[in-house]
Amino acid sequence: MLGPGTSVTQQAMMLLADNGATAVWVGERGVRYYAHGRPLARSSRLLIAQATAVSHRDRRLRVAREMYRMRFPGEDTTNLTMQQLRGKEGARVRRCYREHAERTGVTWNNREYNPDDFSGSDPVNQALSAAHACLYGVVHAVIVAVGASPGLGFVHTGHDRSFVYDIADLYKADITIPVAFDIAASGSADIGPDTRRAVRDRVHDGALLDRCVRDIRSLLLTPTPSGPIDEQWLDDDAENDSVRLWDEDGEELASGRNYGGGEVDF
Numbered sequence: 001m002l003g004p005g006t007s008v009t010q011q012a013m014m015l016l017a018d019n020g021a022t023a024v025w026v027g028e029r030g031v032r033y034y035a036h037g038r039p040l041a042r043s044s045r046l047l048i049a050q051a052t053a054v055s056h057r058d059r060r061l062r063v064a065r066e067m068y069r070m071r072f073p074g075e076d077t078t079n080l081t082m083q084q085l086r087g088k089e090g091a092r093v094r095r096c097y098r099e100h101a102e103r104t105g106v107t108w109n110n111r112e113y114n115p116d117d118f119s120g121s122d123p124v125n126q127a128l129s130a131a132h133a134c135l136y137g138v139v140h141a142v143i144v145a146v147g148a149s150p151g152l153g154f155v156h157t158g159h160d161r162s163f164v165y166d167i168a169d170l171y172k173a174d175i176t177i178p179v180a181f182d183i184a185a186s187g188s189a190d191i192g193p194d195t196r197r198a199v200r201d202r203v204h205d206g207a208l209l210d211r212c213v214r215d216i217r218s219l220l221l222t223p224t225p226s227g228p229i230d231e232q233w234l235d236d237d238a239e240n241d242s243v244r245l246w247d248e249d250g251e252e253l254a255s256g257r258n259y260g261g262g263e264v265d266f
Contacts, residue, residue, distance in 0.1 A: 003027065024141045027134075027196075046147050049220045050163070054152045063219050064154045070170055070215070096173045104185035123191055124184035130195035131176035131183075132168070136161065138203055139168045142212040148220065170215060175202050 002008065002025050016023055025034040053059040061082070068085045069077040071092065077085060101108035101124075112125045121129070143150050143163060153162025155169070179198045188194040203209075244252040253259075 024145055026141050027137060027200075044147065046217070046220055047149055050148050050152050053220060054154060060154050066219055067155060067166060067170065071173070092173070096177055100178055100181040104181045106181050106184045118192070122184075123188070124180060126191045127180035127183040127188075127195045128176065130192045131180045131199050132172065134196050134199040134203075135168045135171060135176050136164050138208060139171075139212060140164045142209055143167065143216065146213060146216060148216060154219075167212060167216065171208065171211075175199065175208070 002023055004027065006025075008023075013023065027034070053063050064082065065077045065080065065085065068080075068089060069075065072088065080088070097108055097111070100106075106124050107122075108124065109122075111128065112121045113129050114120055118126060118129060140150055140161065148163065150164045151160045151162055153159070153164075153166045156162040156165040159165070176199060179202055180195060183191060183195045183198055186194075243255045245255050247253055
C-alpha cells in the first residue's frame with residue numbers, strides 16, 4: 001500500500017508488476033482508496049466465484065443471508081427473506097445508534113446525509129459520514145488487492161462499489177459508529193480530519209485488513225451454508241499463474257496450443 005508522500009519510478013512499478021506484487025494507492029494508513037495495480041491473486045478463481053454467486057438467485061441469497069448472519073451472532077438467518085433481513089438490520093442499526101448516544105451523551109435524532117452539503121448536518125452525522133467514507137476506502141483496497149470485483153454486490157446492487165458497501169456494513173457497528181459518536185462527544189472543531197485520524201488508528205490497531213480478507217474468502221468460497229471454506233485458493237502461487245481455455249462441456253484446456261488439427265483456413 002502506497003500512502004501519502006510515496007514516490008515511485010516507472011521502472012519500480014514495472015518490477016512490481018512483473019513479479020506479481022500489488023500496488024494500491026491509499027490515504028494515510030490505508031484509510032482512503034485511490035487506485036490500484038495488479039491484484040495479489042494470480043488466479044481469477046475468487047472473481048469467478050463472486051460472479052457465479054451473484055448471477056444465480058439461490059447462491060446470491062445464500063451469500064446475502066450469510067452477510068446478515070455475520071451481523072447477528074447466534075441467530076439463524078437461513079429461512080429469512082431479504083425483506084425480513086432488512087428489517088432486522090434496520091432495528092440493529094437504530095439500537096446501535098441509541099446505545100452509543102447514551103454512552104457518549106450525544107443527542108441523536110436520525111441519520112442525515114447530504115453528499116453535496118457535508119456541513120449541513122449535525123456533528124454526529126458529519127462524523128458518521130466521514131468515518132464511513134474512510135471505511136469504504138479501506139475495504140475497497142482489500143477487495144481489489146485479493147482480485148474480487150468492487151461492483152458485484154449481493155445486498156447492494158447497481159453501483160460500481162456495491163460489494164464495497166456489502167463488506168463495509170459488516171464492520172460499521174464495531175468501528176465507525178462508536179468512533180463517530182466519540183468524535184461528536186469530544187466537541188471537535190474539525191470533525192472531518194479528526195474522524196479520519198480516529199478511524200485510521202482504529203483500523204490500524206484492530207487488524208481489520210486480515211479480518212476483511214478472511215470474511216471475503218469465507219463468503220465467496222464456501223459452497224454451502226454449512227460447507228467448509230475452500231482452502232485451495234492460492235494468493236500468489238507461481239504454479240497457479242496460468243491461462244486456460246474454456247470449453248462448453250465444463251473442461252479447461254491448455255492455452256498456447258494450436259487446436260486446428262492441420263491446415264485450417266480462417
